[in-house]
Amino acid sequence: MDKSDLELKIMSRDTNGDIVEGLLTCPSCQRYYPIVYGVPIMQPDEYREQQLEKPILDRWGVQAALPATTNQ
Numbered sequence: 001m002d003k004s005d006l007e008l009k010i011m012s013r014d015t016n017g018d019i020v021e022g023l024l025t026c027p028s029c030q031r032y033y034p035i036v037y038g039v040p041i042m043q044p045d046e047y048r049e050q051q052l053e054k055p056i057l058d059r060w061g062v063q064a065a066l067p068a069t070t071n072q
């Protein structure tokens with residue numbers, strides 16, 4: 001699990017001001033963790049599905065890739 005300080009980019013909030021969608025990124029290792037329906041997706045790389053996350057990132061206009069898949 002990533003222990004570095006993560007940068008938060010908020011994509012959308014609900015009417016209470018709570019984060020609904022956002023993106024956490026790690027400046028040191030370039031990992032990213034989408035927040036969907038208010039829940040950060042912070043699983044280890046091997047349990048993540050880049051193909052499931054890509055449409056979300058595309059909708060946000062974010063260019064990102066998991067470190068495990070960048071060399072493929």
Ligand SMILES: [Zn+2]
Nearest residue numbers: 002004026029
């Ligand atoms: Zn990191």
